[in-house]
Amino acid sequence: MSAASTRVPQQERSRATQARLLEATVDCLVEHGWSGTTTTVVAARAGVSRGAQLHHYPTKAALVTAAVAHLADRRAAELRSEAEALPAGPQRLDRVIDLLGVAFTGPLFVAALELWVAARTDAELRDALVPLEARVGREMHRLTVALLGVDERRPGVREAVQATLDLLRGLGVANLLNDDTARRTALLHTWKRQLAALLTPDAGPPDRRPPAAEAPPGEPAYDRH
DSSP: OOHHHHHHHHHHHHHHHHHHHHHHHHHHHHHHHHHHOOHHHHHHHHTOOHHHHHHHOOSHHHHHHHHHHHHHHHHHHHHHHHHTTSOSSTHHHHHHHHHHHHHTTSHHHHHHHHHHHHHTTOHHHHHHHHHHHHHHHHHHHHHHHHHHTOOTTSTTHHHHHHHHHHHHHHHHHHTTTSOOHHHHHHHHHHHHHHHHHHHSOOSSOOOOOOOGGGOOTTSOOTTOO
């Protein structure tokens, strides 16, 4: 057997091992929280040796941030796939907000909350988490813009999109300890009507400001956490 053909199965096994570790990490964060998510517990849950776990992710911070990044990418792909079935027209905005609302109450959000709280007093975790959260925030903002089919060059659109994400994040936190479904549904019903009005194109020319990632110094970058 050639060296090249031997490497392919090895690479596949390595990817499979990493995937099991990342999925197990998110499950542990949701079930046991930050303090209960140890690398030993994760390795056992994933059915992976301690040595293999350390080979791929030598520290707990590296493991948990990789797990959240993995799940964020997977959830973004799922949202895009689910959005393909959404209707065009006035109902689309309502359905997009409902899809995003699920994202801010699911396992990714719960796992991320565990890390946010822990990172406040854990410098190593904070250093790993801050750039990840900035990337996830930008990608979620871009995804929301794409799902809604709006033009961020128009004044107020960028802010309206970010306000929507901030509202959903806050409602997700409120739902963490108690089922807040009824209040969240009522608030989102009202916000959907307001958001539809904010996103309705006007007769004026589009705002030619650069997107937030390229904004000049002094201008707020609204597509970040």
